[in-house]
Amino acid sequence: FQNQPSDRMLAASQVCKVIADHQEFFNNSVVLDSGFSILYIREAMWIEKALQIEGASFEGRQVGGVMKSALAYFEALSEMGIHANLKEISEYDFDKADYSSEVIILSHQISVPSIYWEQLSRFVERGGKLLVDGLTAYYDENAYFIMGSGFPLKDVFGGLVKEFKMVDDLYDVKLNDPDITLKAHLWAGSLIPDKGQAMAYFDDQVIGLRNDFGSGSVIWMPALFGLAARNTADYSQLAKLLETEFSDQINGLSIVFRDHHPGVLMKVLKYGEQLITVLVNKSKLEHEIAFRVHILTNPEVLFSANAKIINAQNVLLDAEGMLVIMWN
Template sequence: MAPLVNKSLLSFLMVLGCFFYGINVSAQVSVNEVPLIGAEVFIEPGQNENDVDTWFKRMKECGMTITRIRMFESYMHKPDGSWDYSLFDRAFKAGEKYNIKIYANLFPATDFDDVGGFKFPRSEAHLKSISNYIKNLAGHFKQFKSLYGWVPINEPGCGHYPKQEFTNLKLAEWKKLQPVAAFNKNSYVHFDFADERFLVDYNTWFLKWLTDEIHRYDNGRPVHVNNHAIFKNAVEYDFPKWRTFLTSLGGSAHASWHFDYFKRNQYAMALSANSEILRSGAGSIPWLMTELQGGNNTFSGNQAMCPTSQEISQWIWTTLATGSKGAIFWCLNPRMSGIEAGEWALLNFQNQPSDRMLAIGQITNIIGAHAQLFANAQVQESGINILYVRQSMWVEKKQSLDFANDFEARKPGAVMKSALAYFEALSQLGLQSNMKEIAEFDFGSDDYTGKTIILSNQIAIPTAYYSKLKSFVQKGGKLIADGSTAYYDENAICVMNNKFPLKDLFGGVIKEYKMRDTLYNVKLNGYTQDFKAHAWQGYIEPATGQSLGKVGNEVIALKNTYGKGKTLWIPSLLGLGSRLQNDYNNLGNLLCNEVDLKDVAFRFPNLEKDMMMKTLKSGNSYLTVIINKSGQKKELTLAGSKSEYKSQLLYTNSGGAVNGKLVSILPEETLVIKWDKN
């Protein structure tokens, strides 16, 4: 066998050169498999065989069919170099006894207080030790029928790469592969975002290296990974490349850790957006939510909370309604020691199910009773695509100053929050919308009639996408852009100066931007109510576009026809302004007028504040999941092209009802309704 350093270098060069291809492995979940619901069992020294058996028994009693286990090297690999697997063997045997599938999560030796695990190797010696760990782990546990698949790393993504020996070596190798910039007389000195680009490739390389190591010793076994803090870390994830070697995609979506862009009554909405980002990232491979918060967090987490049983139900149904093939809670049993001691669990300290776990059992019963219906359920697409742009997040972070706390738009996060604003508005209309990184959108179709792209304050659009966006509209698509969208290119060069490259698409050029206020009014033609916008406002010099609004003699919005399609350009931050005001009524009215809704199966007739609905299609049937976070009982009549179908209430946790297309839903309630043709 060649020396490890050569193998790792070869793998690294292959992934960065985009020359590698995915290996063929059998899928552990498919688009036609019954969703799997479960909870992670935490294994640590001091537990006895009866403890472990009880935990698996409780899962079985609750209708759970899957778990994940952190395979701590520190609890197997002895100081003398020998291995003792007995602590984990009994968990895998219990999985076989109770027919519980197990994801084995690699957790190489690390500090005791390392909650999430390290993200990159520290040195060649460390990489070699990881390889040895995988060899022993996979070689031993592949014998168990309960082994469902491997999770090669827990929660990849950390915001920056470590300045360590191994990483420095890889950075030097990576730089040798980068093309020399071609400058001409019109080029400007600019940022190159090398660190950011390297981090994306470095995450991909290490994940692929781990996957390859697993398959050296357990060939063909499914591999799954859980991304975390998606609204910030999505900038590091090259999902299209990951699909080539992963079997399925997943995520950690802990309200306490990951939803700081949201308030508590918005957590279901946050999970919905999180899930849509993962669904888009997964593409044609299945996805499954790997971690959801199961219980109380006392000292860990950014926000202290204990989910209610209603929230647990909302979270399960939200992920399932976004096409997930299941959900796993963190965790089943409270760990005994460490930073999270006694926290996060679904079982209480007497190993009895909490109200949260009982709520899960009610849902697993529904899934079991309608197994084929949920197995075949697929997201009912609306044709609405909210795109976020990795380079916009890079530029935003680079340009933001630590002391710039006066306006939300000047802080890191404004790019993602602007995209989320449109997602929230559409959700309160009962509409499904995709959340995609721009590279995940399919720009290769021949016809985009009925399709919409929304670019909300995506401040940096890479030059390679100028022609793609033009082609999208030219072929019948609708483009909606607000805020400072396309202010920069991928190198943070302002392209609004001189010749704006999207002039023909947008229908004009920006004369200048002016700072206004935290919230200011924007009046658009045809709308009786003023819109709220945030921070700065763009003033337009029209070319082919038609004015949609003015301030004095200055044009502030354009509609433009380009080929078979149309664009709507409002260079004011309407999305972020609506989000800061916590009022999407006017933005919702705009979207209802601008987005093609004729083929939408189900939607709310009007914007319903703090409510959401998601729609699935299974065979000839439809499923709608409706969640009420408004704090009051709601009665509404659903609209949409299929609203005349016969309704059947499959699930309620508070006593709501459905009569035809009339829905009655109580505060915090979740309704799941099946619809069939009369």
């Protein structure tokens, strides 16, 4: 512009130089797998659209509630410094022998096709952790109600649904383990525990179960916690739940935030023994980020915009700041 490079062009040239200077890394690197997978289901979206009620005013009844629920958990984990996989259920590998380091989240996926009932059971039986919320598994692939007395996932989930009640746009659910209160949206599904242990209550009714199955475990809470967090733009309590329930998996990650940072995200690339972390602060506030204790050394700044390294365990990002670090 006016024969002068714009700020964007100057920034782009810096990025190009970083890539050129570390061409071997970027040509061969992969996104570091966190072990967290948020799965959406095509049939759930199709059925959500097919059974729409004209004039529905609540997010939970509108087209998009299924995907927004999944995105809520993706965003909550991102603000914890965890890059989760977001994929359609058919893309997930259900043929491994051991899932002890892996987590699947099914948030308000109203249809779970019959082909996946055994696969989800096997995932948990082989050590995986499964978190289920909303009206997940209300229907099969043909929009048939499956949550009656013959519910095919009863043994895995640890109980049966007694009934669903429409409550309000937002309401509070008290968890006793962990001791937190979560916002929920629209419906509350009261449960009849079988082998599952009660962990959440609303209006003196059990609406959350924790169940051990095989070598793994399931948290089942038929209330729309993800969508409520997204609607209120507040993932703080959801992040507390995820941090508590999946602490072993989180502590096993190479690098992750020590605390929840709204509006901040981190992506991690790996090649050989080297990692590159890309941190972006999309909030309007400055964030000093402390990492959980890690063994990575020799942080080298590859790119910085309104951000800096304080030491190997702490970085500072101004509003709209970005920091790219290579670790050995």
